[in-house]
Amino acid sequence: MMMTERLTTQESKQHCPYCGSPIHLIIEPMDEPQQYTEDCEVCCRPMVVDVSPDQQVEVFREDDT
Template sequence: MDLVRRTIECPFCGHHLHISIEITDEDQDYIEDCSNCCNPIHLRIHKDDLHHSVQIFVDADDEQYY
């Protein structure tokens, strides 16, 4: 497992947050609260072995997926 540090932007208030992500072989899906506005941020992490990269998807927790 690797530890990756990234800066993301809160989808609610635009505040920049520094997060640490533990990269695993499986996709991750979790909620982290914004330290500025306290709204829940939905994070999805995908490890792309083919391109040797990590994709981080950030959106508001109240958005729906179809």
């Protein structure tokens, strides 16, 4: 019998690297690293979200890449 692990989404609480406002990100579990750009809901500036396979989240300014 094959057992499969059910992967669930997780919420990550971070802060905008521009304005410092708290942000809540929904992280989809993946076996590979993820990187995407998301706009801050408060200041509308683009921030880069970096997610490792073990779901460690880093958020940084787009102009820091």
